[in-house]
Amino acid sequence: MSTxxxxxxxxxxxxxxxxxxxxxxxxxxxxxxxxxxxxxxxGGKILLYPEKIIWDIGGLPPTPGQQVLTNLNDQARTxxxxxxxxxxxxxxxxxxxxxxxxxxxxxxxxxSKCIVLAVGHGIFKTAKLEIEGADRYExxxxxxxxxxxxxxxxxxVLISGGGNSAVDWANALEPxxxxxxxxxxxxxxxxxxxxxxxxxxxxxxxxxPYCVEELHGDEAGTAIERVxxxxxxxxxxxxxxxxxxxxxxxYKMDLDFLLESPLTFDTxxxxxxxxxxxxxxxxxxxxxxxLVNNDGKLRLIAGAYVDGAKAINQAKLFIEPDATSQAYxxxxxxxxxxxxxxxxxxxDPVHAGTH
Ligand SMILES: Cc1cc2nc3c(=O)[nH]c(=O)nc-3n(C[C@H](O)[C@H](O)[C@H](O)COP(=O)(O)OP(=O)(O)OC[C@H]3O[C@@H](n4cnc5c(N)ncnc54)[C@H](O)[C@@H]3O)c2cc1C
Numbered sequence: 001m002s003t004x005x006x007x008x009x010x011x012x013x014x015x016x017x018x019x020x021x022x023x024x025x026x027x028x029x030x031x032x033x034x035x036x037x038x039x040x041x042x043g044g045k046i047l048l049y050p051e052k053i054i055w056d057i058g059g060l061p062p063t064p065g066q067q068v069l070t071n072l073n074d075q076a077r078t079x080x081x082x083x084x085x086x087x088x089x090x091x092x093x094x095x096x097x098x099x100x101x102x103x104x105x106x107x108x109x110x111x112s113k114c115i116v117l118a119v120g121h122g123i124f125k126t127a128k129l130e131i132e133g134a135d136r137y138e139x140x141x142x143x144x145x146x147x148x149x150x151x152x153x154x155x156x157v158l159i160s161g162g163g164n165s166a167v168d169w170a171n172a173l174e175p176x177x178x179x180x181x182x183x184x185x186x187x188x189x190x191x192x193x194x195x196x197x198x199x200x201x202x203x204x205x206x207x208x209p210y211c212v213e214e215l216h217g218d219e220a221g222t223a224i225e226r227v228x229x230x231x232x233x234x235x236x237x238x239x240x241x242x243x244x245x246x247x248x249x250x251y252k253m254d255l256d257f258l259l260e261s262p263l264t265f266d267t268x269x270x271x272x273x274x275x276x277x278x279x280x281x282x283x284x285x286x287x288x289x290x291l292v293n294n295d296g297k298l299r300l301i302a303g304a305y306v307d308g309a310k311a312i313n314q315a316k317l318f319i320e321p322d323a324t325s326q327a328y329x330x331x332x333x334x335x336x337x338x339x340x341x342x343x344x345x346x347x348d349p350v351h352a353g354t355h
Contacts, residue, residue: 091261
């Protein structure tokens with residue numbers, strides 16, 4: 001824990017794509033930068049889909065989420081920002097001298113001249129199966145996300161949920177699992193229409209309107225071996241043998257530190273209003289990524305990058321009003337001169353330094 005006031009130029013709250021790219025850009029603008037992330041790992045929502053292939057980032061071939069995460073992490077560390085993980089910001093205030101104070105769950109106070117909010121939809125807490133004792137199976141065969149498809153090879157899988165994720169995982173697992181059943185409270189499914197049609201036309205068995213009523217453990221009581229489903233109109237009970245249960249009941253969000261801050265932010269249902277420069281209603285606080293809304297907002301990883309660069313440029317001007325309004329392009333930017341030398345030396349040790 002810091003015993004003195006270590007004041008940063010920029011503190012970025014949230015280590016998803018918006019926060020990580022902002023950290024890189026902030027280093028490029030020679031600002032003393034800190035990232036604070038609630039989770040133990042950086043990456044934000046991409047941590048939820050490490051095996052999915054991402055196609056829509058300009059200039060990048062179709063790439064699995066995990067690789068995009070690794071690239072983003074490496075890029076964010078280019079100018080060695082301070083990184084605090086497993087730290088949730090719970091309070092955001094401003095002192096009379098203008099320094100922002102951020103209180104974290106570790107007990108530490110973070111001091112900063114300005115802030116970039118990159119908290120996406122807030123602390124992402126998976127909505128759990130509301131059945132007493134269900135948590136004991138989380139170490140064996142009750143899953144809230146799919147990290148490795150192979151784990152479900154030749155297994156009888158039951159998925160509970162009717163949103164995008166439930167449909168997606170049903171389609172992804174159908175070719176390799178022994179069987180896939182999807183249990184949902186309604187017969188309408190969320191997600192892309194073509195994915196829902198694909199699921200309905202496949203071997204996936206759709207059970208509606210049902211909910212998961214009870215989990216039955218094996219003899220050792222460590223893994224689920226049967227599930228009781230309840231028909232929501234007739235109350236009829238149905239037993240299913242399972243090897244694995246996946247629950248996709250959505251997420252709960254926590255943006256309390258923003259909503260309860262004495263600084264008044266312009267928010268509406270978890271979305272923060274910003275102008276085209278990514279300025280919030282509080283001077284010195286900028287924002288980027290899924291958290292924000294403005295005209296033409298692009299809710300994509302690529303959109304988060306653009307927001308981040310804009311937010312950082314404004315942060316630079318906030319601290320140094322005489323600074324240039326944008327960073328010089330990276331290919332001609334002096335900040336990279338030494339790093340380019342090192343890269344070229346690695347590639348071509350003989351001709352390095354002649355460029
Ligand atoms: C299943 C799925 C598939 C997707 N596929 C694609 C795709 O193919 N292409 C694409 O462009 N986009 C895709 N997206 C969208 C993309 O992931 C998001 O647009 C992107 O992650 C937004 O980045 P962000 O940094 O704004 O927010 P997030 O990724 O949500 O990151 C926010 C971070 O802030 C942290 N945080 C929140 N509150 C606090 C706090 N109080 N203190 C500290 N830390 C905090 C969170 O823990 C989180 O790590 C997909 C999304 C999902 C869910």
